[in-house]
Amino acid sequence: MSENACRACRGRTGDLVLDLGSQPACDYFPSRDEPGPDPAYPLQMWLCADCGLAQLAADPTTPEEARGTEPAALTAQAADAVSRVAAAGLLAGRATAAEYGSPHGGSWLGLLAARGLTPVAGDQPADVVVDCFGMMHARAQSAALASRAARMKAGGMLLLQYHSLSAIVRQGQWNALRHGHYAYYSTTALVTMLAAAGLRARTAWSFDLYGGTVLLAAQRAAEDPVGPDESVRGLLADDAAAGVRDPRVLAGLQRDCQVKAESLRAWLSAQSEAGRCVLGYGAASRAVALLRHAEVDSRLLPAVVDASPRKQGLRMPGTDIPIVGPAELTARKPGAVLLFVADLRAEVTACHPEVEAAGGSWIDADAVGF
Numbered sequence: 001m002s003e004n005a006c007r008a009c010r011g012r013t014g015d016l017v018l019d020l021g022s023q024p025a026c027d028y029f030p031s032r033d034e035p036g037p038d039p040a041y042p043l044q045m046w047l048c049a050d051c052g053l054a055q056l057a058a059d060p061t062t063p064e065e066a067r068g069t070e071p072a073a074l075t076a077q078a079a080d081a082v083s084r085v086a087a088a089g090l091l092a093g094r095a096t097a098a099e100y101g102s103p104h105g106g107s108w109l110g111l112l113a114a115r116g117l118t119p120v121a122g123d124q125p126a127d128v129v130v131d132c133f134g135m136m137h138a139r140a141q142s143a144a145l146a147s148r149a150a151r152m153k154a155g156g157m158l159l160l161q162y163h164s165l166s167a168i169v170r171q172g173q174w175n176a177l178r179h180g181h182y183a184y185y186s187t188t189a190l191v192t193m194l195a196a197a198g199l200r201a202r203t204a205w206s207f208d209l210y211g212g213t214v215l216l217a218a219q220r221a222a223e224d225p226v227g228p229d230e231s232v233r234g235l236l237a238d239d240a241a242a243g244v245r246d247p248r249v250l251a252g253l254q255r256d257c258q259v260k261a262e263s264l265r266a267w268l269s270a271q272s273e274a275g276r277c278v279l280g281y282g283a284a285s286r287a288v289a290l291l292r293h294a295e296v297d298s299r300l301l302p303a304v305v306d307a308s309p310r311k312q313g314l315r316m317p318g319t320d321i322p323i324v325g326p327a328e329l330t331a332r333k334p335g336a337v338l339l340f341v342a343d344l345r346a347e348v349t350a351c352h353p354e355v356e357a358a359g360g361s362w363i364d365a366d367a368v369g370f
Contacts, residue, residue: 004046004057006048006050006051006053006055007053007055007139007140007141007142007182007183008048008051008053008055008141008142008145008183008189008192008193008196009048009050009051009053009142009192009193009196010142011048011049011050011051013048013049013050014046014047014048014049014050014247015046015047015049015247015250015251016044016045016046016057017045017046017047017054017247017250017251017253017254018044018045018174018177018250018251018253018254018257019042019043019044019045019254020043020044020174020177020257020289020293021042021043022040022041022042022043023040023041023042023043023179023288023289023292023318024038024039024040024041024288024292024317024318025039025041025061025062025064025179025180025317026178026179026180026285026286026288026289026317027063027064027179027180027285028061028064028317029064029283029311029314029315029316029317029323030314030315030317031313031314031315032313032314032315032322032323034315036318036320038317038318040318041059041060041061041179042057042058043056043177043178043179043289044056044057044058044177045057045177045184045250045253047245047247047250048189049247051189051192051193052186052188052189052192052244052245053141053183053184053185053186053189053192053193054165054183054184054185054186054189054244054250055141055182055183055184056177056179056181056182056183059139059179059180059182061179061180063103063137063180069105069307069308070104070105070106071341071343071344071347072346072347073209073343073344073346073347074106074209074343075106077207077209077213078106078108078111078132079111080207081108081159081161081205081207081215082108082111082112082115084205084215085159085205085215085217086115088203088217090157090203090217091112091115091116091117091128094117094127094128094156094157095116095117095118095127096117096118096119096120096124096125096126096127096128096153097109097112097113097117097118097119097120097126097127097128097129097130098119098120098124098125098126098128098129098130098151099119099129099130099131099132100129100130100131100134100135100148101132101134102132102133102134102137103134103137104133106132108130108132109130112128112130123151124151125150125151125152125153125156126151126152126153126156127152127153127155127156127157128156128157128159129148129151129152129156129157129158129159130159131148131158131159131160131161132159132161133161133162133163135148135160135162135183136162136163136181136182136183136184136185137180137181137182138182138183139182141182141183141193142193142196142197145193145194145196145197145199146197149197149198149199149220152219152220154223155219155223156219156220157217157218157219158199158217158218158219159215159216159217160190160215160216160218161213161214161215161216162185162190162213162214162216163176163184163185163210163211163212163213164185164186164187164206164212164213164214164235165184165185165186165189165239165242165244166186166187166212166238166239166242166244167210167211167212167213168184168211168212168253169242169243169244169249169250169252169253170212170242171211171212171366172252172253172256172260172366173210173211173253173286173366174253174254174256174257174260174289175257175286175287175288175289175290176210176286177253177289178285178286178288178289186239186244186245187201187204187214187216187232187235187236187238187239188236188239188240188244188245189244189245190216191228191232191236194218195221198220198221198222199218199219199220199221200218200219200220200221200224200227200228201216201217201218201228201232202217202218202219202224202226202227202228202229202232203216203217203228203229203231203232204216204217204231204232204235205231206231206235209343210343211342214235216232257293258293260290260366260368261290261293261294261295262294263368264290264294264296264365264368265294265295265296265300267368268294268296268300268301269300271300271335271336272299272300276335276336277302277332277333277334277335277336278300278301278302278334278335278336278337278338279301279302279303279304279305279328279329279332279334279336279337279338280301280303280304280305280321280337280338280340280365281304281305281306281337281338281339281340281344281348281362282304282305282306282339282340282341282344283304283306283308283311283314283316283323283340284340284341286340286341287304287316287340287365288316288317288318290340290365290366291316291318291319291321292318292319296319296321297319297320297321298319298320298321298322301321301338302321302322302332303321303322303323303324303328303332304316304321304322304323304324304340305323305324305325305326305328305329305337306323306324306325307325307326309325311323312324312325326351326352329352329354329355330354333358333359333360334355334360335359335360335361336360336361336362336363337355337360337361337362337363338363338365338368339362339363339364339365340365342364342366345362345364348362349362
């Protein structure tokens with residue numbers, strides 16, 4: 001980000017609230033045979049004092065093609081979200097849908113089509129415009145929101161889903177920060193951004209996904225005589241209580257980073273000394289900074305299991321830890337499996353009962369030592 005100009009409002013006043021130093025690009029998974037060292041780049045979060053948007057300070061990386069598979073938890077949450085929107089009557093009388101998808105996969109168009117909305121072709125306008133974790137990947141936030149607003153037909157609805165900054169702050173999710181994710185939305189900042197684009201938040205729904213996810217419905221301000229309902233007002237109050245606009249509060253993520261990294265390394269060291277085999281599960285972007293900060297290599301964590309065939313045979317960025325297939329859970333009979341994405345727990349325990357059958361346990365990596 002050039003000279004700390006806000007990606008949304010172009011303001012130049014703000015604070016650096018989280019600095020993870022030099023980190024490898026989280027979506028660059030080298031071959032296991034590539035010795036490294038891997039290229040590393042600054043990874044910092046900057047909070048705009050004008051509009052309150054928390055954002056990636058700079059990103060010289062080039063996004064890689066996503067290699068992951070869509071978690072069952074994300075699929076289930078999408079179905080739940082569409083059901084809630086329909087139950088609120090917001091799909092009634094609307095015939096077409098457009099989507100700005102996430103590069104990590106997943107789509108709501110099939111769910112909307114099942115409720116009578118026809119997907120539009122190309123850049124055509126639509127009655128319902130959906131963005132599920134897509135806009136955070138845009139370097140220029142104001143332009144990205146303007147393009148979505150421009151796709152809305154008269155009387156149209158914009159549905160924006162995002163990982164809540166208040167959840168990130170309250171749960172110390174410092175490793176949500178990553179290259180390629182340019183914005184970390186509080187409802188407060190997003191309402192300000194919507195207003196600048198001529199839109200107004202109407203209602204919202206909260207989900208447990210990723211520790212706290214919000215789906216916000218917005219309309220053009222000139223077409224919305226009602227204004228924000230209690231759900232939106234509640235989220236704004238929650239933001240105020242969490243201190244999402246206070247740089248001193250967000251700076252607590254720096255302390256969380258150090259404490260959690262030290263706890264993870266100490267726990268893995270103790271497991272190794274006790275002769276207990278530990279594997280990781282989920283070669284996710286959030287695991288990259290955690291493993292690097294904790295200075296974990298294959299001596300402490302021999303492998304990370306991932307269900308995506310496209311990741312198997314590669315290694316975790318910034319380490320020598322190989323990525324292997326689920327068959328290793330049976331072959332190695334780990335005493336513990338570190339789960340790097342907590343939302344996968346129900347899915348993986350159902351798919352891999354052999355872990356617990358052999359006496360092993362699934363452990364949330366973010367909760368180790370707490």
